[in-house]
Amino acid sequence: MVTKLAENLYTTQVPLPDNPLRYIxxxxxxxxxxxxxxxTGFNRPECENAIQAAFDELGVKDADIFVTHLHSDHCGLAARFASRNSTIYTGEIDGEYINFEVGDLYWRWLEILFDKHGFPRAKEGRNTDYHPGKQYSLDKRVDFTYVAEGDVLEYGGYKLKAIMTPGHTPGHMCLYDEENKRLFSGDHILGTITPxxxxxxxxxxxxxxxxKSLDKIDQLEVDHLMTTHGTPVDDVHERIxxxxxxxxARAAEVVNLLGDKSKHAYEVAADMTWEIDCRNWDEFPMAQKWFATGEAASHLQYLMYEGKLEREERDGVYYYRNK
Ligand SMILES: [Zn+2]
Structure with a gap:
């Protein structure tokens, strides 16, 4: 079902089956x-059907697409629409990643990156085989129309300015409607969920x-935040x-967990607190261990760049310790 938000602006919840986010x-x-x-949602029939139902309700035959970032719950159907002569916009950085992920090399290199953070190799197959990014992403490359910082897309009487907000992904982009103080924030800022x-x-x-990208959005006047997951956000500055x-708080927790020891990200992730319905780390599904390790590693790297930790490489694995 489609909900009207403003003149010519509508939204629908597209289901994300088997995913804790539930919908986009x-x-x-x-x-x-x-x-x-x-x-767009994942490259799955459930998502395609939901978008088609919205098209039918709106009387739309065809459409162009703007992809905020490389994750499969956002870009999954881009190739389907590209085959229908739609213009598919995205930023150049995430666009290049999306096409890179269609091949196998990206996933082999990603697994090597996680090796460096102590993630144990799967006994059979590859860890990345369990990754929703691999399962539900594009099955073929897309000839994207790249949008750069400050470019304006005009649709339905609205002027939408592209704003680079790297962090959640390397080339994440938001669209800002300055006149109506409305921001389409992708996964940069979410309601109940922390990106x-x-x-x-x-x-x-x-x-x-x-x-830094949160700072950038904090400078904008935003009355309406168009989030992709979780509850609506009334006050964007408060949410930032x-x-x-x-x-x-997470960074402080990481510093605490290290104490006077030297640890890699997988070990730190196992000891961090997570909001998940599992009794202990061993019960975490593989994909959740993967995301937790990535999150721990991003905090360790941040602390290292802030000058609080030092890193040493032993047997191909990064170990961090408090300075
Ligand atoms: Zn995302």
Whole structure:
């Protein structure tokens, strides 16, 4: 079912089966000639059907798409729509990652990156085989139309300015409607959920990038935050403040857990507190251990760049200790 939010602006909840996020809010900006869809859901029939149902309800035959970032719950259906002659917009950095992830090399390198943070190899197959990014992402490359910082997309009488907000992913982008003080925030700022900040190929300090991108959005006037997961956010500046506090507390927890020992990210992740329905670390599903290790590593890297920790490499694994 489609909900009208403003003139020519609609949203629907697209289900994300077997995923703790449960759904993604997809936005539709209906124009006289073209409609813009912001994010798509996974490359799964359940998501495609939900978007098609919204098209039917809105009387839309075809649409262009803006992808906020590389994660499969946001870009999964981009290739399907590309085959229908839609223009698929995204930032160049995440666009390049999305196409890189269609091949196998990305996943082999990602597994090597996690080796460096102490993640044990699966007994059979690869750890990345359990990754929803691999399971539900694009099955073929897309000829994206790249959008750069400050570029403006015009649909349905709205002017949407692209804003780079790296952190949650290396090239995450938001769309800002300055006139109506409305921000389509992708996964940069969410309601009840704290966006996952994880390590990525080619990125040294994702949490540092993320905090800078929060600052950038804090400078904007935003009355309406269009979130993709979780509950709506009334006060974006208050939410930014909470996210800051969350990461400061997490960083302090990491410093505490290290004490006077030298540990890798997998060991730190096993001892951190997580909101998950498992009694202990051994019960965590593989994918959740993966995300937790990435999150721990991003805090360790951040603390290292802040000059609080030092890192040493032993047998190909990074160990961190308090200075
Ligand atoms: Zn995401």
């Amino acid at each position: 809010n997809v936005y539709f900006i209906k124009g006289d000639e073209r409609t813009l869809v912001i994010d 996952n900040i994880t390590i990525e190929l080619g990125v040294e300090n994702p949490l540092g990038d993320y905090l 403040h909470e996210l800051y506090k969350h990461h400061t």
